[in-house]
Each structure stands twice: as C-alpha cells, then as structure tokens.
Amino acid sequence: MAFSVNTNVSAMAALRTLTMTQSALNSTQRQIETGLKVAEAKDDPSTFTIAQGMRGDVGSLKAIQEGLSFGQATVNMANAGALQISNTIIDLNKKVTQSFNDGLDITILQEEADALVEQITAIVGTTIFNGVNLIDGSGTDLEVLSALGGVTQTVTAQDATVASLGLTAFDLEADSLELTLDNNFAIADADVYTLTLDDGSQHKFEFDTGGAALASTVDEANGIYVHAVPISAGQSFNEMLGTMANVMRQEGFAVDIGESGVITITTGQSITAFTALNGATNLVGAGNPIAQAAVTGNDPLAVLENAEMLVGQILTTLGTAANRLDSQSEFTQLLVDKLEEGLGILVDANLAEASAELQALQTKEQLGIQSLSIANQRPQSILSLFQ
DSSP: OOOOSSOOHHHHHHHHHHHHHHHHHHHHHHHHHHSBSOOSTTTOHHHHHHHHHHHHHHHHHHHHHHHHHHHHHHHHHHHHHHHHHHHHHHHHHHHHHHHTSTTSOHHHHHHHHHHHHHHHHHHHHHOOBTTBOSSBSOOOOEEEEEETTTEEEEEOOOBOSTTTTTOTTOOTTOOEEEEEEOTTOOOOTTOEEEEEETTSOEEEEEEEOSSSOOSSOOBGGGTEEEEEEEOOTTOOHHHHHHHHHHHHHHTTOEEEEOTTSEEEEEOSSOEEEEEETTTTEEOBTOOOSSEEEEEEOOOHHHHHHHHHHHHHHHHHHHHHHHHHHHHHHHHHHHHHHHHHHHHHHHHBOOHHHHHHHHHHHHHHHHHHHHHHHHHHHGGGGGGGGGO
16 A cells, blocks of 8 residues: 555545444434434435325314314304203293192292293303304304315204294283195195284295295284195195194194194184185184184193204204214324324334444444544654664
C-alpha cells in the first residue's frame, strides 16, 4: 500500500462505515422516540401512503361515532318523553275510573284531568336535545350519519301532542258517536266526511285514489284539519271503511267497528256533528235512510285506550331506532378497532427489537470512532521516514 498524506484510504473507509452506523442509529432512535417504524414517507413510501389512508378512515369513523352519539342521545330523550306521556295517560285512566263512582265531585276530577293533559303538553314541549324535538309533530326527521360515504339512518319524527292523541279538551263526560250504515251506503273518490267537535274544530276525512290533490283545504287557524284516506278502485266497501277507521285512530280518534255494522267514534270531547257526502248531509239525528249517526253516552276510556295505542306505536318506533343506532355505534367502534389494529401492524415499531438493535449500533458506533481515530493516526508514521 502506498503511503500518502493526501489520500487516507483507511480513514475514508472508517468514516464511511461510521456514517452508515450513525444513520442506522438515528433511525432506531426515532423508532424508539415515536414508537413507529414508518413515521414518514422516506421510511417506506408505499406503506406510509396506505397508513395515511387508514388514518383518514379512522378519523372519519370517529366523526361518525360522534354523530351516532348525538343521535342516540336525541332518541333517548324522545323515548324518555314518550314514556312519561304513557305514564301520564295511565294517571288519566285512574281519573276516568274514579269519575264512574257516585258521590265524587266530577268538577274536581275534571280539573285534575285537565292538569294531566297540560302536563303532556309540557312534556312534549321540553323533550328537546340540542334543539331537536322528535315528538312535537314538527315532521322533521332526524338524519344520523352512520357510515362512510355520507350514509345516514333516518329516525322518523313522531307526534305525541294532545291533538294527535285525541286529548284536546279532554272531557270526562264527553259523548261518543254511533254511526249506523245501511246496505246501500257507498264510498267514492273525493267523498268527504267531517267530524265537528265541541270546540268548533272540524276534522275532514277525504277519500282519495291518489289521482288528484285533495279538494279540502287545511285552515289550522280556524281549526279545520284535513286527513287523506287512501283507497283504490278495487277495494270493497268494508276495506275502505277500515282504512278510514285506521286514519281516524292515527289522528287520535277511538274507532270501533262492531259486528252489527255500527261504528262507534270517540274523542276527548263531544262530537256535535258528522256530515257526509261532501258535507251535504248532517247524519247526527237527520233520519237519513242510508246512514244515521246518534250521540250516545260518554266513553273516555276508549279515547285513552286509543291514545295509549298511539303512544305505544311511538315508543316502538323510537325504541327500534335506538336499537339500530346502538348496534351501528358498536359496529363502528369495531371498525375503528380493526383499522387501528391493522395500522399498528403496518407502522408500529417492535420496541424489543429496536432496543436490542440500539445496543448493537451504539457498540458499532464506538468501534467505528476508534477505527477512525486509528486510521487518522497512520499518516503520521510517514514522518519516521525522514528522520
């Protein structure tokens, strides 16, 4: 080997080895500091890109979890309100039963019943979570983000107001209506049957085959409400009548169709008129040969039974929605866990290996420094040639 003070091959080799050792040492130290074997793109470009996509999915799923939590809280609040309304209707039942006893002051019982109805209104008005009320009849459904890609679950808004439950102006002595139909009674498209209540409000039930807009007009300011009764041309009279009964029940009227063909309609207050065939004939006491309605004794228990049925439907709908949201929340958490598990497999460092490698590299670094020191001293041996 030639001796030269300009080129120290040994020192260059030692420096190169030491530099490689220090680079590996820095990489191992970064793994220990961050806990990641792929902390940035230069560590492993393809793996880092995949990991970033997975981190994006994890972030999105956690945002979905927050939305599901909001949905769960909103539905739980609505469930609590509906349950309290159901309990209040049970209390109303007690008052009705008490009113059947002779010797009790019906006026005092009516005041207590009125207070319970007002309590239902208060419950509906205060069953709000973050500005959302699912039982006030506003008709605004709750869309809950439930999956990636903007997929949502719809929680249908409910109507637990006293008007929908048929408890407006609930009267312990309210009269019910019995409608007797002749065999010649018929129903046709656009026929309107109107119930006029004691407070002057009117509920119009219009039969509709779906071919045109309803002829009746809603005027809530004057207490006029219109309810569509969907029918088809192929339905029998009894089927059409059953459809009307179901629509009436959904609007808070208790309807019973007896085997003899007598229909009993009951609501929270007295029915003063029942007009048929587009309002041309008032069937109450009219002596109409085809159909005649008669006001009978009060049946507030039937009203409350119908209200309980409606609240039960609300509880069922909200309970089902709550279960769906709970299941989706659990599934979303499972997805987050699995994604984070997969992400860990891709990028997490094995700290046991990193610790062992750190010890080895530190030893190699010390040896490299010693080797470089020895290589740097070699050119000085040339001086002995000139002595």
